[in-house]
Amino acid sequence: VMAILFVSTFQYFLAPGRASVLAVDSLDKAFTAMETSFTAFWDGKDAKEPMGSVAGDLGSGSGFNASAKIEPRFWRTGWKFALYNDVVAQCSQIRLDILMMSYAMGGSDGKMDTVNIIEKFKHAKEFKEVQTDMNTTLEDAHRLVVEILSHESGHFDGLSKLKTVAGIDTLEALPGLIVSVSKEGLAFPAAEKLADSLEDDELCMTSSVFLMLDATVKHIAGLLKSSIRNA
Numbered sequence: 206v207m208a209i210l211f212v213s214t215f216q217y218f219l220a221p222g223r224a225s226v227l228a229v230d231s232l233d234k235a236f237t238a239m240e241t242s243f244t245a246f247w248d249g250k251d252a253k254e255p256m257g258s259v260a261g262d263l264g265s266g267s268g269f270n271a272s273a274k275i276e277p278r279f280w281r282t283g284w285k286f287a288l289y290n291d292v293v294a295q296c297s298q299i300r301l302d303i304l305m306m307s308y309a310m311g312g313s314d315g316k317m318d319t320v321n322i323i324e325k326f327k328h329a330k331e332f333k334e335v336q337t338d339m340n341t342t343l344e345d346a347h348r349l350v351v352e353i354l355s356h357e358s359g360h361f362d363g364l365s366k367l368k369t370v371a372g373i374d375t376l377e378a379l380p381g382l383i384v385s386v387s388k389e390g391l392a393f394p395a396a397e398k399l400a401d402s403l404e405d406d407e408l409c410m411t412s413s414v415f416l417m418l419d420a421t422v423k424h425i426a427g428l429l430k431s432s433i434r435n436a
Contacts, residue, residue, distance in 0.1 A: 224272035225284055229354045231266030232289070235259045235296055236347040242303050243343065247336050249323035252307040259300050263293050281357040288435045292350050295428040299343075302421040309413035312405045322410050329385045334378035335418065341368050342425050349432045364436055374426035376418060383415060 238259045242252040266289070274286040310322050326332050345367050352363040404410070
């Protein structure tokens, strides 16, 4: 018994932190990197570089989550093991969504400096609305997930801090942005002006970005809904 107490005491005081705290920190870093990647995307820059640490953070968080499931909670509320796994899975999907948009903008050579698709419609007011809508939804998901997992006792009031509570799975301004882009001359190219590859065709690149924006906001909304059900 004394040996068990001795070993347990040393493990507790020499540990870098509680597994649950480390799990939340890893997830927080992953969300921050995704938001940084989105910032690069909105500016027409390569979003792949700031996304580099996300996979590692999600993997580390999954390991900490398994340890947090069995750590003593004492007076603290139970650890939300299933929610954490669900968040990691959905963040992995959102990561892929952002990367797919970045690859679509890069064309066949993957270089963002060849054709900057964002520059062709970033002046439209609908683009600013889409950008704000997407950023707000992701920030809400980030804040809510971290606060739910960090909550240890008492009444949880994190839902009152949500900026968007309706239409979270749609980008209301996206149809208007598509119309705006069409009116400004983006149309099917003439036969003699076809790109060598569909990956380099501006219409295909723009359509891919719009399609993925719609899919991404739905995945972020799914993350929010899962978190709300566990609040």
